Amino acid sequence: MKLSQLASQLKAEHVGEADISGVASVTSAKSGDLVYAADEKHLAGALSSQAAAVIAGEFAREAAAKKPRLIANNPKLAFARAAKILQSGSQKPVGINPTAIVVPEAKLGKDVFVGPLCVVAGGTIGDGTHIGARTTIAPDVVMGKNCKIHANVTVRSGTTLGNNVEVQSGTVLGSDGFGYVRDDETGRYEKFPQVGRLEIGDDVEIGANVTIDRGALDATVIGRGVKIDNMVHVGHNVTIGENVVIAAQTGISGSVVIERDVIIAGQVGIADHVRIEEGVILGAQCGVPSNKVIRGKGVVFWGTPARPIREYLKELATLARLAKKK
Numbered sequence: 422m423k424l425s426q427l428a429s430q431l432k433a434e435h436v437g438e439a440d441i442s443g444v445a446s447v448t449s450a451k452s453g454d455l456v457y458a459a460d461e462k463h464l465a466g467a468l469s470s471q472a473a474a475v476i477a478g479e480f481a482r483e484a485a486a487k488k489p490r491l492i493a494n495n496p497k498l499a500f501a502r503a504a505k506i507l508q509s510g511s512q513k514p515v516g517i518n519p520t521a522i523v524v525p526e527a528k529l530g531k532d533v534f535v536g537p538l539c540v541v542a543g544g545t546i547g548d549g550t551h552i553g554a555r556t557t558i559a560p561d562v563v564m565g566k567n568c569k570i571h572a573n574v575t576v577r578s579g580t581t582l583g584n585n586v587e588v589q590s591g592t593v594l595g596s597d598g599f600g601y602v603r604d605d606e607t608g609r610y611e612k613f614p615q616v617g618r619l620e621i622g623d624d625v626e627i628g629a630n631v632t633i634d635r636g637a638l639d640a641t642v643i644g645r646g647v648k649i650d651n652m653v654h655v656g657h658n659v660t661i662g663e664n665v666v667i668a669a670q671t672g673i674s675g676s677v678v679i680e681r682d683v684i685i686a687g688q689v690g691i692a693d694h695v696r697i698e699e700g701v702i703l704g705a706q707c708g709v710p711s712n713k714v715i716r717g718k719g720v721v722f723w724g725t726p727a728r729p730i731r732e733y734l735k736e737l738a739t740l741a742r743l744a745k746k747k
Contacts, residue, residue, distance in 0.1 A: 422507060424474050424489050430506055431499050436482065437489030439473040444504045457500035476500050513551065530566065547584065579635055583623035591630040595619040598634035598657025598675060613637060615657065628653065644681065703727060
């Protein structure tokens with residue numbers, strides 16, 4: 422793609438012209454690649470690289486180097502969007518691999534790809550969706566357009582995926598929740614019905630080896646634009662609002678509500694019936710006890726039980742002083 426064409430799609434300005442075929446880091450760039458400089462201190466390295474062009478901010482407009490460049494308000498964001506544009510232009514496989522099993526009642530849209538050894542046992546798959554090797558799609562699954570399901574994913578019955586959803590390998594969507602009722606007379610536990618649904622919105626990305634349980638009787642809901650890292654568990658009846666980001670190894674218990682724009686760092690543990698209000702930031706290894714409400718848009722919480730980081734640091738400082746006196 423011409424740099425000028427890319428600039429037009431990104432709504433950015435361009436200085437000079439070049440043919441762009443891919444993206445790379447500054448150190449690994451070669452002819453035809455596009456790199457970016459997030460700030461002025463990284464500009465010299467980007468301009469001296471072997472890349473065909475550089476995405477940078479306003480600080481690069483008057484640079485003396487002759488290398489072509491795009492001028493964007495947020496170079497890193499523009500670079501990410503450029504990578505997506507360039508990737509979308511590559512040839513995508515379509516059709517059903519001869520080793521896949523697709524039952525006659527399954528409804529496949531246009532330009533769908535079903536990879537080797539897949540099982541599609543029913544449901545509806547939207548136009549342009551890619552199903553990776555050894556993936557299993559159960560009956561009563563509805564999958565939107567242009568989804569990308571990587572190898573070895575399991576999608577259970579009652580799961581709905583919106584458009585442009587990406588799911589990495591090893592993930593299980595719509596499994597039974599962890600719900601049991603104790604018989605006080607015998608001390609044994611009996612399983613509570615797990616017959617609800619899992620609803621995943623548009624533009625959601627789910628990492629590798631993630632498990633998201635369907636609702637017990639109603640629905641587990643993952644809102645539009647949610648990004649979930651590897652090895653995250655989401656329990657039954659959880660509701661996650663739009664544009665929430667969840668880092669690796671986080672565990673979310675049943676009936677939790679996480680409002681929009683929340684950021685959850687790695688290894689956070691959230692007990693049942695918790696509400697995390699809009700814009701909260703939970704730091705790594707936070708613990709939130711049952712039935713708590715965490716509120717404070719833009720406030721960083723830390724520790725177990727989770728509290729505002731300023732409060733947490735004051736407590737640590739107090740403990741340090743007490744230890745020193747002792």
